[in-house]
Amino acid sequence: MNRSLLFLGLVFAVCSACLKDHIIDPIDVQQESYIIPGNTFFPEGIAYDDKQGVFYTGSIGNGDILKVDVQTGASSLFASGAAQGRPTCNGLKLDAQGRLWVCGGTQNKIQVLNPDGSLLKSWDLTAFAPTGFINDCVLDGQYVYFTDSWNKHIYRTSVAPAQPGDMEQWLTFTDQQIPYTPNAVNANGIVITPEGGYLIVVVSSFGKLYRIDIQHKTISEIQLDAPVNAGDGLWLENGILYVSRNAVNRIFPVTLINNYSQGSVGSGFGDNLLFNTTMAKAGPYFLVVNGQLNRRTGPNQPVLPFTVSRVTIP
Numbered sequence: 001m002n003r004s005l006l007f008l009g010l011v012f013a014v015c016s017a018c019l020k021d022h023i024i025d026p027i028d029v030q031q032e033s034y035i036i037p038g039n040t041f042f043p044e045g046i047a048y049d050d051k052q053g054v055f056y057t058g059s060i061g062n063g064d065i066l067k068v069d070v071q072t073g074a075s076s077l078f079a080s081g082a083a084q085g086r087p088t089c090n091g092l093k094l095d096a097q098g099r100l101w102v103c104g105g106t107q108n109k110i111q112v113l114n115p116d117g118s119l120l121k122s123w124d125l126t127a128f129a130p131t132g133f134i135n136d137c138v139l140d141g142q143y144v145y146f147t148d149s150w151n152k153h154i155y156r157t158s159v160a161p162a163q164p165g166d167m168e169q170w171l172t173f174t175d176q177q178i179p180y181t182p183n184a185v186n187a188n189g190i191v192i193t194p195e196g197g198y199l200i201v202v203v204s205s206f207g208k209l210y211r212i213d214i215q216h217k218t219i220s221e222i223q224l225d226a227p228v229n230a231g232d233g234l235w236l237e238n239g240i241l242y243v244s245r246n247a248v249n250r251i252f253p254v255t256l257i258n259n260y261s262q263g264s265v266g267s268g269f270g271d272n273l274l275f276n277t278t279m280a281k282a283g284p285y286f287l288v289v290n291g292q293l294n295r296r297t298g299p300n301q302p303v304l305p306f307t308v309s310r311v312t313i314p
Contacts, residue, residue: 031310034310035306036068037075041064043059044291045089062082063084064080079117090104090136093138097161101137105134128169152175154199156168199212202228222256235279242286246275287310290308
């Protein structure tokens, strides 16, 4: 055999072995249901860290954020709502630096936490609107976008490696563009398309989806063959938009076509969900928050303990 070829073969074998040693196997999501402690926690948002094998979920009731191990189910307090001036907590997202972006719900605030749970920065949005409902967010690598369920705005700030930028009222729209119902949950879940061209937003009160062109800020309704009322959290993958419909207790796939301008709503899935709010993908599963927000007031008490369910994606 040619000595050069033999040498190259040995180098390839050694390098392959080195690469194999550094491949990290995916972490198993071992529990079918994860217990969230606390009788008044009422979880809402969720973010999954596949490197650590943990998810974060926040409380509507007191703003606490828990960290939960997907293998053992063990939970710990990641960040105290009271200590960080956060009485309530909605949508959560992790950025590439491992920082956790926190939607402040009806407190009309936004926060971002360091990977150790300490508070990095907080924005009070009363300068834009005296009241607001910051519900969900999505990142594209450069910016993070936020929905406001009460006001016809999309907020945005830069995702800088060191200190995030100022918050801007990036988009304002009219009732003709995206209709809102007074005193209701309107714009809710939000995702970004893989190529980064569009935002997709669900309006819970009307069961409609809207496509927002990021470059031109144009808005168009996605034509659906059935409404997705009570749409909450969203997840977009391989041309399918998964819509968590809280009042229906199911997740519905919407197959999007023609540059996200049309969609066909499929059959719902997910057993024994309880007013499911948001979800995060973990391997072949969704981790789905059983928020039970419909039981915060009124005669019906929440089913305890609160849980996050592992749901197989069809």
